[in-house]
Amino acid sequence: MSLRKTLKTVSLGLLAGIALTASALAADGKLIVIITPSHDNPFFKQEAVGAQAKAKELGYEAAQEAVGAQAKAKELGYEAAIYSHDDDANKQNDLIDSAIAQKAAAIILDNAGADATVAAVQKAKDAGVPSFLIDREINATGIAVTQIVSNNYQGATLVAESFVEAMGEKGNFVELVGKESDTNAGVRSKGYHDVIDQYPDMKMVAQQSANWSQTEAFSKMESILQANPDVKGVISGNDTMAMGAMAALEAAGRKDVLVAGFDGSNDVRDAIIAGKIHATGLQPAFRQAQYAVELADKFLKEGKTGQPEKISMDCVLITKDNAAKLDNFALKD
Amino acid sequence: MTNTVATPAAEAPKGQSTPLLLLLKLRTFIALIAVVVFFSLMAPNFVTVANVVIVSKHVAINAFLAIGMTFVILTGGIDLSVGAIVGLVGMVAGALVLYGVPLEMLGVVIYPNVWEVIGIALLVGTFVGFVNGLLITRMQVAPFIATLGMLYVARGTALLMSGGSTFPNLIGKPEFGNQGFPVLGAGTILGIPLSIWLLLVVAGIAAYVATKTPFGRQIYAVGGNERAATLSGVNVNRVKLTVYMVSGFCAAIAGLVVASQLVASHPASGETFEMNAIAAAVLGGTSLSGGRGTIGGTIVGAFVIGVLSDGLVMMGVSEFWQMVIKGVVIVGAVILDQMQRRIARNARLG
Numbered sequence: 001m002s003l004r005k006t007l008k009t010v011s012l013g014l015l016a017g018i019a020l021t022a023s024a025l026a027a028d029g030k031l032i033v034i035i036t037p038s039h040d041n042p043f044f045k046q047e048a049v050g051a052q053a054k055a056k057e058l059g060y061e062a063a064q065e066a067v068g069a070q071a072k073a074k075e076l077g078y079e080a081a082i083y084s085h086d087d088d089a090n091k092q093n094d095l096i097d098s099a100i101a102q103k104a105a106a107i108i109l110d111n112a113g114a115d116a117t118v119a120a121v122q123k124a125k126d127a128g129v130p131s132f133l134i135d136r137e138i139n140a141t142g143i144a145v146t147q148i149v150s151n152n153y154q155g156a157t158l159v160a161e162s163f164v165e166a167m168g169e170k171g172n173f174v175e176l177v178g179k180e181s182d183t184n185a186g187v188r189s190k191g192y193h194d195v196i197d198q199y200p201d202m203k204m205v206a207q208q209s210a211n212w213s214q215t216e217a218f219s220k221m222e223s224i225l226q227a228n229p230d231v232k233g234v235i236s237g238n239d240t241m242a243m244g245a246m247a248a249l250e251a252a253g254r255k256d257v258l259v260a261g262f263d264g265s266n267d268v269r270d271a272i273i274a275g276k277i278h279a280t281g282l283q284p285a286f287r288q289a290q291y292a293v294e295l296a297d298k299f300l301k302e303g304k305t306g307q308p309e310k311i312s313m314d315c316v317l318i319t320k321d322n323a324a325k326l327d328n329f330a331l332k333d
Numbered sequence: 334m335t336n337t338v339a340t341p342a343a344e345a346p347k348g349q350s351t352p353l354l355l356l357l358k359l360r361t362f363i364a365l366i367a368v369v370v371f372f373s374l375m376a377p378n379f380v381t382v383a384n385v386v387i388v389s390k391h392v393a394i395n396a397f398l399a400i401g402m403t404f405v406i407l408t409g410g411i412d413l414s415v416g417a418i419v420g421l422v423g424m425v426a427g428a429l430v431l432y433g434v435p436l437e438m439l440g441v442v443i444y445p446n447v448w449e450v451i452g453i454a455l456l457v458g459t460f461v462g463f464v465n466g467l468l469i470t471r472m473q474v475a476p477f478i479a480t481l482g483m484l485y486v487a488r489g490t491a492l493l494m495s496g497g498s499t500f501p502n503l504i505g506k507p508e509f510g511n512q513g514f515p516v517l518g519a520g521t522i523l524g525i526p527l528s529i530w531l532l533l534v535v536a537g538i539a540a541y542v543a544t545k546t547p548f549g550r551q552i553y554a555v556g557g558n559e560r561a562a563t564l565s566g567v568n569v570n571r572v573k574l575t576v577y578m579v580s581g582f583c584a585a586i587a588g589l590v591v592a593s594q595l596v597a598s599h600p601a602s603g604e605t606f607e608m609n610a611i612a613a614a615v616l617g618g619t620s621l622s623g624g625r626g627t628i629g630g631t632i633v634g635a636f637v638i639g640v641l642s643d644g645l646v647m648m649g650v651s652e653f654w655q656m657v658i659k660g661v662v663i664v665g666a667v668i669l670d671q672m673q674r675r676i677a678r679n680a681r682l683g
Contacts, residue, residue, distance in 0.1 A: 180653070206649055207649070208646055208649075209651070213604075214499070215595065215602050218595055219643075222391070223384075223387065223643045226379075226381070226383060226647060227377050227647035228377075240499075240599070243595075247594065250519075250596075251518070251519055
């Protein structure tokens with residue numbers, strides 16, 4: 001009984017502590033909440049780190065761990081909190097609710113769905129919390145302060161052009177599509193096809209969604225190779241699926257098949273340097289997230305960003321020529 | 334045992350088999366033949382040696398999980414944590430190959446060789462199962478809740494190990510003496526991948542334990558009637574603890590094979606694998622209420638699911654339809670299962 005009582009007291013104490021911390025932050029109104037998809041995709045992780053690094057420079061202290069955050073929050077006036085919504089619009093809605101409850105100064109958001117996000121961002125705006133969108137746009141304007149997106153379509157056409165050229169403008173290829181509920185999966189696929197379909201000798205023999213997943217891309221690529229042994233190229237909606245396809249091709253001893261990805265992760269950079277992957281499209285994830293924090297800071301101080309709501313940042317083609325300069329989703333000069 | 338591998342339901346009364354009952358008893362096997370025939374007509378190169386090997390390789394991963402899951406379900410439990418264990422074990426193996434074991438006090442890093450990596454990884458999986466078992470037997474947490482909690486803990490731990498990113502290029506280095514990890518996923522004996530041989534071994538041992546050993550009979554007894562098992566002297570808690578450890582161990586094998594095939598470990602590996610494992614067991618005639626089911630049936634069930642997903646990919650059917658079809662097949666199998674039990678019961682009574 002006494003143990004239970006102690007536990008109860010301790011947990012009540014903890015709850016009170018959390019509530020106090022939250023209200024302390026709220027009083028300052030200097031919390032920036034960063035919400036991105038799951039951090040297990042290296043691209044999204046970089047996005048979170050990018051926003052954090054910039055927040056630090058500007059005087060918002062960011063910390064990933066709860067303990068570190070608490071300690072640092074006392075030192076500095078600002079704090080950045082990072083959450084992931086796992087591509088679940090419902091969870092994103094909850095996270096935005098809690099950001100509002102914490103009276104966050106601003107929300108940096110890589111959203112969980114172009115339509116499903118609109119209401120949540122509107123709710124934040126009504127509560128006086130401005131949102132700054134990165135990477136993916138939403139199907140509404142005038143709700144978020146800015147929407148900084150990398151130009152996925154432009155990036156996809158770059159990758160497709162390089163892919164077609166390396167294939168010699170002919171041959172059978174496979175397309176691995178991302179999660180079909182994600183806008184970017186569709187935009188990239190359209191970019192690929194708008195280029196590739198102009199070449200009558202380029203023939204798509206299979207198109208499958210591997211849901212951005214390496215494991216799934218691996219087993220699906222193995223099956224596709226069985227059905228279509230004459231495949232000469234694989235164009236993939238992101239880098240993790242490209243890595244899965246690469247592993248399947250290696251397991252089958254196929255060195256003659258060209259692989260292209262999208263994102264510009266370090267894993268694919270290394271594979272490009274090793275000659276196992278042909279090309280990828282680099283999204284300026286790091287810069288994008290930093291820029292969003294800069295604009296948020298400006299908006300909080302001056303009441304406007306001085307930029308249009310929709311800002312598009314171009315993607316860069318990464319091949320053997322410039323792969324060595326790529327690190328953590330940024331190109332060194 | 335008059336039942337062969339192909340007959341999932343072991344307890345049907347003997348000597349009263351009507352043709353319909355026999356057909357229902359063999360339903361999983363018939364379903365397997367049906368899907369194989371279907372895809373051999375519809376998908377190019379489906380029935381080739383190379384493709385049968387690839388399909389079996391894909392099935393093996395689910396089958397490892399499903400074998401452990403069958404033991405757990407036979408006792409009337411469930412293990413939702415196996416997919417997360419796949420991810421966690423892969424990350425443990427990846428970290429050991431890439432970074433070894435740093436001993437900070439001595440300032441040295443010990444790089445375990447491949448056998449030690451595999452051994453440690455299997456221990457981690459078994460330990461997670463052990464914790465599941467303790468929660469269920471000592472703390473009286475319902476299996477669904479205990480293993481659901483473990484799902485999150487194990488997945489979160491896997492993500493924490495790398496901060497969410499991949500451990501790439503798990504090939505080891507000659508100077509560390511830890512090369513050879515990819516062999517588990519890519520190696521072959523007589524042209525057959527190691528993972529398939531491994532499945533034969535694991536399935537053989539599992540079937541033997543389930544049917545020929547006292548422990549096997551205790552598992553069925555616990556699932557059939559826990560109170561009766563207790564009264565007849567079965568150490569129910571020990572049986573339950575053991576099956577969760579077996580399930581964790583089997584999941585660890587799957588985790589090692591996945592990481593080795595990709596030559597990389599990703600913390601999200603194995604997401605929703607637990608559902609495929611449960612589906613394979615149920616499709617193979619395992620009753621979720623415990624006490625009924627066979628390892629052979631589960632393997633056939635895993636093959637039905639594997640053939641379906643690979644065949645649909647080869648046919649070029651969209652992901653969305655694949656999910657719909659899989660769902661229909663699983664529910665259809667359970668409906669047939671219920672039908673068989675009803676007919677068998679009537680035959681017994683009448």
